[in-house]
Amino acid sequence: MGPLEGIRIVEFAGIGPGPFCAMVLSDLGAEILKIDRSKNVLAEHPAKPPVDFLNRGRRSVALDLKHPEGVATALRLVEQADGLIEGFRPGVMERLGLGPDICLERNERLVYGRMTGWGQDGPLAQAAGHDINYIALAGALESIGRKGEAPIPPLNLVGDFGGGGMLLALGIVCALVERGRSGKGQVVDAAMVDGAALLMTIFHGMRAFGWWKDERGTNLLDTGAHFYDVYETRDGKYVSIGSIEPQFYAELLRRTGLEGETLPSQMDRSQWPALKERMKELFRTKTRDEWCEIMEGSDVCFAPVLGMGEAPNHPHIQARNTFVEVAGSVQPAPAPRFSRTPGEVARPPSFAGQHTDEVLTEWGFGSEEIGKLREAKAIA
Numbered sequence: 001m002g003p004l005e006g007i008r009i010v011e012f013a014g015i016g017p018g019p020f021c022a023m024v025l026s027d028l029g030a031e032i033l034k035i036d037r038s039k040n041v042l043a044e045h046p047a048k049p050p051v052d053f054l055n056r057g058r059r060s061v062a063l064d065l066k067h068p069e070g071v072a073t074a075l076r077l078v079e080q081a082d083g084l085i086e087g088f089r090p091g092v093m094e095r096l097g098l099g100p101d102i103c104l105e106r107n108e109r110l111v112y113g114r115m116t117g118w119g120q121d122g123p124l125a126q127a128a129g130h131d132i133n134y135i136a137l138a139g140a141l142e143s144i145g146r147k148g149e150a151p152i153p154p155l156n157l158v159g160d161f162g163g164g165g166m167l168l169a170l171g172i173v174c175a176l177v178e179r180g181r182s183g184k185g186q187v188v189d190a191a192m193v194d195g196a197a198l199l200m201t202i203f204h205g206m207r208a209f210g211w212w213k214d215e216r217g218t219n220l221l222d223t224g225a226h227f228y229d230v231y232e233t234r235d236g237k238y239v240s241i242g243s244i245e246p247q248f249y250a251e252l253l254r255r256t257g258l259e260g261e262t263l264p265s266q267m268d269r270s271q272w273p274a275l276k277e278r279m280k281e282l283f284r285t286k287t288r289d290e291w292c293e294i295m296e297g298s299d300v301c302f303a304p305v306l307g308m309g310e311a312p313n314h315p316h317i318q319a320r321n322t323f324v325e326v327a328g329s330v331q332p333a334p335a336p337r338f339s340r341t342p343g344e345v346a347r348p349p350s351f352a353g354q355h356t357d358e359v360l361t362e363w364g365f366g367s368e369e370i371g372k373l374r375e376a377k378a379i380a
Contacts, residue, residue: 002029002334002343007176009083010035010074011058012098013352016131016156017164017192018087018115019054024169025083026057027334027343033081033359035074036352038064038380049348053331057346061360062353062380069378071097077363079106083172087115090125100187110185111175115168117159119191131159131192138163138196143203147217147224163195218269220244226276227252227266230305231283238305239283239291251299256282353380 007030011022026032034055041062061077064070075098078084084103086093093099093114100112117134118124124137135141135158136151145152168190175186206212211220218224227243243252249266253259256279264271283291288304295302306314312323312330324333327348334343356379360370373379 003341004028004030008081010077010081011085014087016160020161020165021168023054032058034058034060036060036062038062040352041380045351049327052349055349059355060350061356065096067378078103083111085113090120113168113172113188115190117192120189131156134159134192135196138193140196140200145216159192159196163199164192167195226272226279233288235287237288240303242301248299248301
């Protein structure tokens with residue numbers, strides 16, 4: 001029922017941003033066929049599905065891509081696909097005989113999505129790396145952290161997922177839209193270093209205007225301001241405050257009991273450290289739940305800092321069904337929402353090769369062909 005229903009995409013199994021991209025597209029209705037390595041096939045599938053949630057929503061075919069017949073099988077699948085997702089180092093797909101030139105020659109309408117850290121070209125294109133390295137080079141990591149402390153890696157959110165998989169998903173959908181006009185596919189080169197840089201656009205603008213200092217932890221949105229930070233409560237938990245606008249800041253002062261005091265101007269940066277110490281002392285006087293009673297739902301711009309185990313149980317999160325349960329496991333629901341064509345989690349994650357015969361049959365392979373491919377160990 002999702003908006004991408006009817007779109008077929010072949011995904012070459014990887015880690016991190018590639019599977020995240022495929023998960024997003026699958027949640028929104030695309031049929032994603034994941035090609036796993038035949039060596040990862042289990043002798044017997046356990047009763048409970050895997051819990052690698054990034055791989056939810058799609059079926060798995062196991063191929064040996066070092067076997068000529070395995071490559072030929074992959075190309076037959078690509079011929080019938082609208083899109084392709086791969087996340088290998090530059091040149092790997094070409095060496096396998098599955099590069100964009102060959103695939104687009106077989107299927108000129110194919111959208112060929114490539115996910116890398118450094119990009120398909122440039123001096124570092126062949127170097128190994130991870131999220132932390134890509135966001136470091138893009139200028140994102142250096143800005144995240146408190147004054148006088150080392151930069152803090154923001155999980156894998158900025159490189160792998162926000163600047164990587166999410167932008168690849170957008171790129172693939174954009175190329176599919178353009179294909180509707182031209183009738184032709186193209187290559188989408190999504191690099192995490194590019195995406196992480198793009199996510200920093202507003203901060204480059206603020207820096208150019210003179211509103212953003214290079215010193216970490218001294219700015220409006222990087223814990224420099226006393227009205228935009230997290231504070232520990234009496235019970236050792238935390239709350240978040242984001243009272244940037246004057247009317248929201250006035251509400252913060254009112255609800256914390258500071259309204260009647262003579263305080264420096266909100267935007268007097270020289271007074272931010274002292275005001276932050278005052279806020280720290282104040283928030284330690286009550287528990288997190290007590291502050292929720294005082295501030296939640298108000299215009300303070302407030303929320304309790306919840307753990308992953310707590311978030312699904314919050315009344316607002318429950319009311320919006322932000323989390324779903326799939327095969328007994330609680331996980332984030334598809335997003336964004338659509339009024340006519342809602343997304344859904346089509347199935348739990350699959351074991352490698354779990355649907356090889358089923359899918360190959362659906363995609364036009366005869367039973368005799370499948371038997372020969374298995375005998376040749378091109379499939380598993």
